Amino acid sequence: MHCFKTIEDIKSSYTRRIRQIADERIAGKKVVGTFCLFVPDEIIFAAGADRVILCGGKNDTIAIAEQYLPRNICPLVKSSFGSIVNDGSSEIRSCSHFSMVDMVVAENTCDSKKKMYELLEEYVPTYVIDLPQRPDSPEALQYFLQELEKFKSAMEKLTGNKVTSERLQQEIRSSNEIRQLFHKLYELRKKDPVPITGLDVLKILQKQYFLSPHAVKEYLNTLITEAEQIIPDGKHKPRIMITGCPMSGGNTKVPDIIESRGGIIVAEESCTGTRSFLDLVEENKDPMLALARRYIRIPCSCMSPNDRRTDIILDLANDFNVDGVVYYTLQFCHGYNIEKNKVQQALKKAGIPMLFIETDYSESDIEQIGLRVDAFMEMLS
């Protein structure tokens, strides 16, 4: 596959971004840490703050978290918590950005995260946005709107800046630009053969909420230009869509296995995938209401019912001409693990084969997963 200059640049963007955040903080800018797509970037930036995502994808810091948290909760929650509370007394190192935030902006999604945030409060100021979990009712929208208003005030208090409608409109337009660029990039993935691997796309998806919007736009623009010029080689590979849990920075285990064993990932229905950009925020409307409307529709498995997700999976499978779906979950992620059943039924009905992989951040099961992926590829060829 083609080696993209942009992807190489993204790989080396970490230290540049850390320096940027350090400089911002010295200059008095506030930086918040987020975990989830339900937290609108637009409000944070409109308040004149910056943000970095704190979802952990590293296996190492899980051992630290297990001093405080039960072993049988998802690795993402443990890795994140471990990275934040790491006091440096062990040999295990956290990535720098985990200790560079003035406040954590959390959200009530799954049980493990909710309860973890309660413990986190002891180590770093933590603001929690509550989420209605039956998203389709008008009452839910009203409630979520109120929660976002409260969050807006909290951001104003943190930064000392007023969040005006104009600033919000500006930030909505800016975030929509990123969403549209992702649409453009994904459009190229509809080609067969595909000009870009899933692993390469994941590199930018994982940094989407770490880098500044300015940098993300620049990378997307150059990446699209590069990808448009590529004439991919002619061999058809089984076209795979991944759906399920997010793959946080540092975690590329399953895409690595899939693409090293003959498959090619063409779409991801997950928080490190289409969910960040599929829906745009309505511009030139009441900005807070527009944000509430857009964000409440994110088809996270903490929502019930969550049939929208199944519909999206079927649409994407069709649009991206998918040969098979890999349903990816993290161990002990009950929401996605249970929802698997519904998705599987729907895919079966549509005649699309599905492979279920439940795993964690360790390397112990790479061979076992490899066997199942091999068999799945043989099944699809």
Added chain:
Amino acid sequence: MISVGIDAGSATTKAVLVDSKVMVVSKNIIACAICPTGFDFIAAAQKAYEDVIEKAGIEKKDVDNVYSTGYGRNSIEFADKAISEITAHARGVYYLYPDVKGIIDIGGQDSKVISVNNGKVSDFLMNDKCAAGTGKFLEYTARALEVPIDELGSLALAATKPANITSMCTVFAESEVISLRTRGLAKEDIAAGLIESIARRVAVMSRQIGLKENIAFVGGVAKNDGIRKALEKELKLSLFVPQKPQMTGALGAALHDIR
């Protein structure tokens, strides 16, 4: 065309040699060999390969293709191609039993259920990450009963009141066996309980992918009558067990290019 399939499993390495010319007239495979895998996967594969060639009375140069399968499939360098054991079992069983719709394979370190349509895999499920429902589960718990694993099945057939083993975890099941022993339960009843627990686990997996009829039972554990009967009871149907159930992976690999 002469092809050899090598199944490098976690416990044993199997080799099967077939000749496509012979197959037109008879279902006989030319030769097969089996040896313990041990620590050195590659040496075991070499040995099984040499044994099967010797048994067939031919020489290495007469072999057209070598296909590998099993956990060690990617490290066998003299193989022309590696095939997953899921595809290989489906192909091998289909050859022996053309009506096959489903396969249950209980191996040394995992168990698999495969849904088959005209010899092709249409769905499958594997139990891994843990030894529940695998040959290892039986090996460990048989040890706690001080019974050779081969005798566990026949011992279970003599049970009058099978014990209820509730632990899925191999290590905890072993302690459960010990506590049942201290409570004075008969060896036969504990053995039957163990076998029923593995049968229940595997039956759940088969139902998950919708296996209903024409199911074959393969893998080393299929040689064990007690387990076959427990599975049949649990699934409420009779299972097809090939004469050499541990060989279907190697057979399927050997047949990879033969239609």
